[in-house]
Amino acid sequence: MLRRSALALAAAASLFAAPAAFAADTIKVGVLHSLSGTMAISETVLKDTVLMAIDEINAKGGLLGKKLEPVVVDPASNWPLFAEKAKQLISQDKVAVVFGCWTSVSRKSVLPVFEQTNSLLFYPVQYEGEELSKNVFYTGAAPNQQAIPAVEYLMSKDGGGAKRFVLLGTDYVYPRTTNKILRAFLHSKGITDADIIEDYTPFGHADYQSIIAKIKKFAAEGKKTAVVSTINGDSNVPFYKELGNQGLKATDVPVVAFSVGEEELRGVDTKPLQGHLAAWNYFMSIKGSANDAFIKKWSDYAKAKGIAGHKDKPLTNDPMEATYIGINMWAQAVKKAGSTDTDKVIAAMAGQTFPAPSGITSKMDEKNHHLHKSVFIGEVKADGQFNVVWKTPGPVKAQPWSPFIPENKGKKDEPAK
Amino acid sequence: MLRALGAARVSLAWIFMIKRLLLGWLLALGAVSAWALSPELASRIAAGEGDDRVAALQQALAAGDESLGPFLRALQDGRVRVKGGQALVIAEGVMAPADAEEPMLNNRMRREIEAALAGLDLLSKDRATRAKALATLRDAADASKLALFEKALAAESDGELRSQLNSLVAGAKLSSADPGQRRAAAAELAGSADPATRALLLEKLGAETDPGAKVAMQRTVDNIGARLAWGERAQLLFSGLSLGSVLLLVALGLAITYGLMGVINMAHGELLMVGAYATYCVQQGFRAWAPGAFDYYLWVALPASFLAAALVGAAMERTVIRWLYGRPLETLLATWGISLVLMQAVRTLFGAQNVAVENPSWLSGGWALLPNFTLPYNRLAILAFAALVLVGMALLLAKTRLGLMVRGVTQNRRMAACVGVNTARVDTLAFALGSGIAGLAGCALSQIGNVGPDLGQSYIVDAFMVVVLGGVGQLAGTVYAGLGLGVLSKLLEGWQGAVLAKIALLMLLVLVIQKKPQGLFALKGRAVE
Numbered sequence: 051m052l053r054r055s056a057l058a059l060a061a062a063a064s065l066f067a068a069p070a071a072f073a074a075d076t077i078k079v080g081v082l083h084s085l086s087g088t089m090a091i092s093e094t095v096l097k098d099t100v101l102m103a104i105d106e107i108n109a110k111g112g113l114l115g116k117k118l119e120p121v122v123v124d125p126a127s128n129w130p131l132f133a134e135k136a137k138q139l140i141s142q143d144k145v146a147v148v149f150g151c152w153t154s155v156s157r158k159s160v161l162p163v164f165e166q167t168n169s170l171l172f173y174p175v176q177y178e179g180e181e182l183s184k185n186v187f188y189t190g191a192a193p194n195q196q197a198i199p200a201v202e203y204l205m206s207k208d209g210g211g212a213k214r215f216v217l218l219g220t221d222y223v224y225p226r227t228t229n230k231i232l233r234a235f236l237h238s239k240g241i242t243d244a245d246i247i248e249d250y251t252p253f254g255h256a257d258y259q260s261i262i263a264k265i266k267k268f269a270a271e272g273k274k275t276a277v278v279s280t281i282n283g284d285s286n287v288p289f290y291k292e293l294g295n296q297g298l299k300a301t302d303v304p305v306v307a308f309s310v311g312e313e314e315l316r317g318v319d320t321k322p323l324q325g326h327l328a329a330w331n332y333f334m335s336i337k338g339s340a341n342d343a344f345i346k347k348w349s350d351y352a353k354a355k356g357i358a359g360h361k362d363k364p365l366t367n368d369p370m371e372a373t374y375i376g377i378n379m380w381a382q383a384v385k386k387a388g389s390t391d392t393d394k395v396i397a398a399m400a401g402q403t404f405p406a407p408s409g410i411t412s413k414m415d416e417k418n419h420h421l422h423k424s425v426f427i428g429e430v431k432a433d434g435q436f437n438v439v440w441k442t443p444g445p446v447k448a449q450p451w452s453p454f455i456p457e458n459k460g461k462k463d464e465p466a467k
Numbered sequence: 468m469l470r471a472l473g474a475a476r477v478s479l480a481w482i483f484m485i486k487r488l489l490l491g492w493l494l495a496l497g498a499v500s501a502w503a504l505s506p507e508l509a510s511r512i513a514a515g516e517g518d519d520r521v522a523a524l525q526q527a528l529a530a531g532d533e534s535l536g537p538f539l540r541a542l543q544d545g546r547v548r549v550k551g552g553q554a555l556v557i558a559e560g561v562m563a564p565a566d567a568e569e570p571m572l573n574n575r576m577r578r579e580i581e582a583a584l585a586g587l588d589l590l591s592k593d594r595a596t597r598a599k600a601l602a603t604l605r606d607a608a609d610a611s612k613l614a615l616f617e618k619a620l621a622a623e624s625d626g627e628l629r630s631q632l633n634s635l636v637a638g639a640k641l642s643s644a645d646p647g648q649r650r651a652a653a654a655e656l657a658g659s660a661d662p663a664t665r666a667l668l669l670e671k672l673g674a675e676t677d678p679g680a681k682v683a684m685q686r687t688v689d690n691i692g693a694r695l696a697w698g699e700r701a702q703l704l705f706s707g708l709s710l711g712s713v714l715l716l717v718a719l720g721l722a723i724t725y726g727l728m729g730v731i732n733m734a735h736g737e738l739l740m741v742g743a744y745a746t747y748c749v750q751q752g753f754r755a756w757a758p759g760a761f762d763y764y765l766w767v768a769l770p771a772s773f774l775a776a777a778l779v780g781a782a783m784e785r786t787v788i789r790w791l792y793g794r795p796l797e798t799l800l801a802t803w804g805i806s807l808v809l810m811q812a813v814r815t816l817f818g819a820q821n822v823a824v825e826n827p828s829w830l831s832g833g834w835a836l837l838p839n840f841t842l843p844y845n846r847l848a849i850l851a852f853a854a855l856v857l858v859g860m861a862l863l864l865a866k867t868r869l870g871l872m873v874r875g876v877t878q879n880r881r882m883a884a885c886v887g888v889n890t891a892r893v894d895t896l897a898f899a900l901g902s903g904i905a906g907l908a909g910c911a912l913s914q915i916g917n918v919g920p921d922l923g924q925s926y927i928v929d930a931f932m933v934v935v936l937g938g939v940g941q942l943a944g945t946v947y948a949g950l951g952l953g954v955l956s957k958l959l960e961g962w963q964g965a966v967l968a969k970i971a972l973l974m975l976l977v978l979v980i981q982k983k984p985q986g987l988f989a990l991k992g993r994a995v996e
Contacts, residue, residue: 085819085820086921087819090819090919091821091917094819207517207518208517208573209573209574209575210575210578221966249964249965250964251964251966252965252966252969254917254925255965256915256916256925257710257713257915257916259702259705259706259710260703260706260960260965261960261965263699263706263961264961267699267839269662269666270663270665270666270839271665271669272666272670273666273669284821284919287821287916288915288917291826291915294831295831295833295844295846296833296843297833297841300574300577301574301577301581304574316823319831322831322832325573325574325577358818358820429572429573429574437571438571439571439573440573
């Protein structure tokens with residue numbers, strides 16, 4: 051009796067051990083986006099975008115004969131928690147790749163984890179550059195693919211010929227670095243420090259009265275003024291509300307934002323905001339069959355899964371597009387490499403192309419881990435969508451090391467091995 | 468050419484030409500209008516390169532077509548489509564053809580169109596239309612419009628509008644080639660209080676070569692600057708008071724539960740959140756069942772948020788806090804636990820993301836008191852609301868039986884019990900009252916900020932700060948502290964930015980508490996203990 055149960059136990063043990071020994075029949079994919087806290091407004095849909103793409107890949111038979119299995123964690127807009135959750139995904143859940151992060155401070159917090167464990171992170175949001183890690187693929191824009199063209203547009207005749215700039219941001223690494231680059235860029239265009247003010251607010255700041263008053267005052271002190279906003283997260287809602295209520299019109303002082311898209315404007319009455327600008331590499335309003343297909347895919351998925359908000363009014367935006375491109379390129383690279391091994395996938399990623407919803411053929415640069423992207427500038431319309439008023443003639447190669455920062459001279463345009 | 472369309476006999480050749488040249492006026496409801504704007508010009512205004520579009524607009528304006536106005540208005544309203552290089556005007560309420568493109572309007576075009584329309588309206592017969600046009604043109608007074616302004620001035624009979632026109636003419640004359648005229652124009656503008664005029668003057672000042680004109684311009688700039696400074700000061704004061712009123716609202720509930728009853732309620736912020744979510748629920752209800760009355764949802768949301776938070780507060784008091792009176796440390800921990808439970812409950816019920824609470828239309832926008840001083844309606848409403856709640860609470864405490872009992876119990880519990888006051892019941896009611904006021908504050912906060920599960924977290928520190936600074940147990944102290952902190956924080960923000968302002972304020976609080984542990988406005992004598 052005793053022997054028999056021991057045998058059964060051994061059999062059971064071997065049963066349990068078997069899947070572990072064959073490293074499972076799924077490929078695990080980590081999703082590291084804040085689903086609560088101040089950044090949830092922006093990041094939650096990215097999680098759903100990853101899940102949608104995974105469903106799509108699985109429906110086509112998965113990768114290397116295995117299904118993809120998402121592992122979703124919530125780092126709750128808490129930067130140190132990002133690193134903890136990343137560690138958990140890599141060492142405990144053994145994921146092959148992680149899609150995640152929005153703010154640069156969260157990316158900086160997880161970066162050492164990915165480098166130490168030699169794992170892969172796909173980062174889908176425009177950022178400040180000044181970083182190039184072999185373990186990260188940056189599918190969002192570098193400053194020369196968003197910030198610089200946007201400011202050039204503001205200075206052009208069509209953009210209003212701005213001569214004075216208010217650089218407004220949330221107080222963390224992305225806005226501070228971007229504004230440093232922009233200041234250097236403006237200097238190169240002959241704009242002096244007297245015509246630039248920089249102002250920062252904490253995360254989750256809700257009272258923008260004095261900032262708007264300051265902008266008004268600055269605008270009355272001379273030539274044509276424009277505002278460059280790198281405000282992130284849910285602070286944008288009170289900011290734009292106050293802007294509308296105080297009657298600061300886009301025809302007088304246009305605001306160009308780098309972190310405000312269709313999703314962030316969802317809860318805002320956009321009628322008074324008409325004409326304010328956003329610079330991105332994708333807008334939902336871009337016409338084309340690739341975008342139509344993407345929007346339809348998302349609408350159907352949102353309806354099927356009952357995603358709050360999106361099931362009634364589906365919206366797509368730039369980071370969603372970047373996420374979608376990222377995961378598809380990763381899948382292509384895994385297929386090409388025939389393995390999910392980090393180094394093999396990194397090698398296979400170089401030069402990957404994918405038909406982007408924005409209408410271009412998106413290409414991963416052979417060396418610098420960034421996508422080549424077209425830049426679009428859109429104006430807010432009354433219905434919360436954007437009207438593209440300017441775009442680059444074709445895709446632009448990313449410059450992660452901005453040439454406007456003198457210390458960057460001589461830095462190599464590829465990650466150190 | 469279009470007149471031909473109106474004519475009864477339209478030859479095939481005409482139709483062909485019209486089609487070819489453009490002008491697919493969709494004559495939806497048979498509305499035929501006089502059309503003198505050449506189709507070619509219209510399509511050039513609607514589409515093409517920015518410079519060319521502006522030139523076409525100026526050309527049409529110079530030609531003085533009557534049909535330009537309606538066309539531009541249609542363009543503004545998004546009722547113009549471009550199809551095969553032709554501009555079509557879509558009649559109101561008619562679906563646009565699917566294959567036609569919407570013309571692109573950027574800020575520059577929008578500004579030009581606004582200015583062009585205002586220029587046309589300047590000669591209108593209706594005084595209100597002219598006044599509106601003048602307000603629009605204030606920011607666009609450049610030399611090219613001088614002829615227009617002078618023409619309007621000659622026709623204008625209304626005194627007030629004349630003086631406005633005069634300053635517009637002066638603004639345009641600042642670019643005149645004659646230094647004497649520039650000097651006179653600068654002197655003429657000395658009475659202005661408009662930021663746009665100042666900006667214009669500063670721009671011209673940089674390029675001015677004539678010393679006399681330079682002096683005159685500088686003097687005018689200084690004059691306007693001095694006048695504008697009042698608007699700026701008023702704006703600063705107002706934003707300070709507005710922030711102060713928010714702080715006051717947030718702290719009033721706590722002034723009862725902590726100030727009078729001595730309960731360190733760490734869940735106070737979550738009571739705010741409950742009020743805000745109650746507002747959200749009422750809003751959703753109105754949207755679903757009474758969309759026509761949406762603008763009035765706040766009137767239902769106010770009592771609903773009070774009741775919701777008061778009920779939660781009463782339940783908290785009955786189940787947890789009651790057993791912990793006189794044990795501040797345990798109360799602190801228990802209420803902190805409750806705050807976590809409440810937050811998680813809301814996350815489970817409504818999701819972790821912020822929910823959108825929309826302002827009713829009468830709370831959107833603002834009242835432009837001076838050109839550089841606007842009072843947003845939602846801030847004004849909150850200021851008034853805070854005053855109302857404050858007065859209501861003061862009356863309740865000072866004049867009613869419940870207020871008397873609350874004061875009695877908090878001052879001397881045993882004596883109150885001796886004279887027959889049901890102290891347990893009074894405790895519950897007082898705590899529910901404080902919580903309900905927190906709920907009202909939550910309703911107000913939903914109108915200016917984000918509503919999410921951690922809404923309370925960002926206000927709890929501020930609330931305690933106000934109550935502690937004002938002096939525990941002192942309603943008047945809470946008022947002074949709330950408004951004072953608001954104004955001070957806005958002053959610091961204007962000076963050093965929002966991040967440092969927050970730090971400086973907390974440092975200041977530490978210093979004050981060190982010097983005056985009872986708060987700034989502590990009661991003198993034994994009552995404090």
